[in-house]
Amino acid sequence: MRKIGVGMVSFDHMHAKSYARCFNQIPSCRLVGIADADETRGQAMAREYSTRYMSLDQLLADESVDAVCICSANAKHKEHVIRAAEAGKNIMVEKPIATKISDAREMIEACRKNGVLLQVAFVMRYSPIVLEAKNAIDSGSIGRIQAMSGTNHGSMPGGWFVERALSGGGAIIDHTVHVADLMNWFVGRRATQVFALGGNRLYDGLGIDDSGFVLIRYGGVVGSIDPSWSRPEGYPIWGDVKMRVFGSEATLELDGFSQNLAVTRRGERLSLQGYGSNVDYYTCLDLVESTIRERAPRASGQDGLAALEIALAAYRSIDTGRPVSLPLAD
Numbered sequence: 001m002r003k004i005g006v007g008m009v010s011f012d013h014m015h016a017k018s019y020a021r022c023f024n025q026i027p028s029c030r031l032v033g034i035a036d037a038d039e040t041r042g043q044a045m046a047r048e049y050s051t052r053y054m055s056l057d058q059l060l061a062d063e064s065v066d067a068v069c070i071c072s073a074n075a076k077h078k079e080h081v082i083r084a085a086e087a088g089k090n091i092m093v094e095k096p097i098a099t100k101i102s103d104a105r106e107m108i109e110a111c112r113k114n115g116v117l118l119q120v121a122f123v124m125r126y127s128p129i130v131l132e133a134k135n136a137i138d139s140g141s142i143g144r145i146q147a148m149s150g151t152n153h154g155s156m157p158g159g160w161f162v163e164r165a166l167s168g169g170g171a172i173i174d175h176t177v178h179v180a181d182l183m184n185w186f187v188g189r190r191a192t193q194v195f196a197l198g199g200n201r202l203y204d205g206l207g208i209d210d211s212g213f214v215l216i217r218y219g220g221v222v223g224s225i226d227p228s229w230s231r232p233e234g235y236p237i238w239g240d241v242k243m244r245v246f247g248s249e250a251t252l253e254l255d256g257f258s259q260n261l262a263v264t265r266r267g268e269r270l271s272l273q274g275y276g277s278n279v280d281y282y283t284c285l286d287l288v289e290s291t292i293r294e295r296a297p298r299a300s301g302q303d304g305l306a307a308l309e310i311a312l313a314a315y316r317s318i319d320t321g322r323p324v325s326l327p328l329a330d
Helices: 016-025 039-048 056-061 074-086 101-113 128-139 171-187 279-293 301-320
Strands: 004-009 029-035 052-054 067-070 090-093 118-120 145-151 193-199 211-218 221-226 242-247 251-255 260-263 271-274
Touching: 004 016, 004 056, 004 279, 016 029, 016 039, 016 067, 016 279, 029 039, 029 056, 039 052, 052 056, 056 074, 067 074, 067 279, 074 090, 074 101, 090 279, 101 118, 101 301, 118 279, 118 301, 128 171, 128 242, 128 251, 145 171, 171 193, 171 211, 171 221, 171 242, 171 301, 193 301, 211 301
Parallel strands: 004 029, 004 067, 029 052, 067 090, 090 118, 145 221
Antiparallel strands: 145 242, 193 211, 211 221, 242 251, 260 271
């Protein structure tokens, strides 16, 4: 059977390295090439992952490329997704799907029009721990969901993540969407209202939000998220997704990253070496298998839009000091 050819578009996002490594580990996949506007970085990544450096035009014109993984800065997702869709490539795009509601909708429509798959890299949907929680909720074993709470803490990543024109915002857009997506998935419907507090409180002069607290209403169900960059410098940038789901019959707790060993070396950032399941691998595998089987991925463009709405509504609520109703328009 022919292997599915995958191309990487940009290594702006830190997760791109993990995805490239995972694609090389999937037996039914071949990493065809890497396109990156930073040619020096792209050449280095091509050598590291035993593939070719290519221009974006070359990558999208290559008939052996069936799908692309887009890890550019958030504001560039729209351009790269639409170009890939028009080239007939299935797509996995890093979260958040976009920085504007209108951009996300255009991306979804471009993929629909060109008959290609659009997967958002909500890696937590692929965690076996989260899947156990989802099965417990769907089976009714915890009763009716009444409330949910979650955290997604990290350390401030710097770089383009703190440049609003490229990121669309700070900690809130960066870290709200993972937990918001799980809440949407668990409840089985989109949020109806958001209220939030947040700002630049942890890093003096950062000029972008580094902390926040987001309240979400799903009809009679309420969720809360702390998406702050509150981990100290030197700590892993990401790796904390914890949730509690309060049901009428039981309370469910999950910790998405508890299976790891903390490793420190003098002069280096603390590293968490996981010995559990690799959610990045399962996310990449879904792109490959969805392409082979011509089926929808587990996390769709619409899922990306629903989570983005919550993050952008949080910013609007912070600006106005009032709850914001959904669906949201730009």
